[in-house]
Amino acid sequence: MRVATFDRIEPAMPTQLPANISQTCSQRTAFVLLVLLVPFAFAAALATISLVVAILSPETRTALFSQPLLAAEIATAFALVAFLVALPIKRLLDRLLTTRAVSIEDAGVTVIDNGYFITETWFEPLTAFVGVAPHMRATLGATRHEIVLVHPKRGKSILLSVAAKASxxxxxxxxxxxxxxxxxxxxxxRFRNRAPGFSTARLPDPSHA
Structure with missing residues (x-):
């Protein structure tokens, strides 16, 4: 799950181990996203309806059958519009309906992700993480300072703190x-995932072959 999904953390910053962190998204942020999304979704819906009405026309169907390339271009455009609408809707649902509970102990990190379809629980030892990183993220209202426990798999990085400023x-x-x-x-x-068995070892020098 993306670190950017959450912007509210309780407590604001872990002070000792074990640490239990609750992560949610503020309703105000979700409402702003909804306001921005509605006009875009409405325009996309009108465009889709217009396209469907046009395709139902016998003349249009005949033209599409006679020009397969044009039909492919229209299908691609339709898929692109659907993707551009579906992505922000998914992000909005994530913010409205998703919560994360993080428990950090000496042994490692346990995470419970509660989504709108499933609840997922996973564990990673602290040795599996790369380090702790400061990160600045521009939001709708301001710039927020984050402290993130970085994992090689981006979806397993853990947001530890969100504040107006982090020292x-x-x-x-x-x-x-x-x-x-x-x-x-x-x-x-950083992209670290490699296919199984893939090695970055250097090839032998031909001059020493």
Whole structure:
């Protein structure tokens, strides 16, 4: 689940282990997203209805059958519009209906994700994480400062703190508490997943063959 889904954390910052963190999204943020989404969804619905009405016309169907390339272009455009509408709707549902409970102990991190269809529970040892990263995220109203426990799989990174400002001392304290190094925010976006058996070992030098 995306770290950006949540913007409310209780407590605001973990102070000791074990730490239990509750993560949700503010209803105000979800309402703003809904207001922005409604006009876009309405326009997309009108465009879809117009397209369906046009396709039902015998003349249009004849033209599409005689020009397969044009039909493919229309189908691609329709799929793109559907994707552009479905993505923000999913993000909105995530914010409205999804919560996360995080429990951090010496042994590792247990996460319970409550979604609108399923509840997922997973565990990762602290040794599986890369480090603790400071991160700045631009939101609708302001810029928020995050402290994130970074996992090689981006969906398993854990949001530890959200505040108007996070000091280096707070970042160092949390990293020390978790036994993690402080890493750059770019680690959140680094691609690490490789196919099984894939190796990055260097090839032998031909001159020594």
């Amino acid at each position: 280096p001392a707070e970042l160092d304290r949390i990293a020390h508490m978790l036994g993690q190094p402080v890493v750059a925010a770019s680690e959140l976006y």
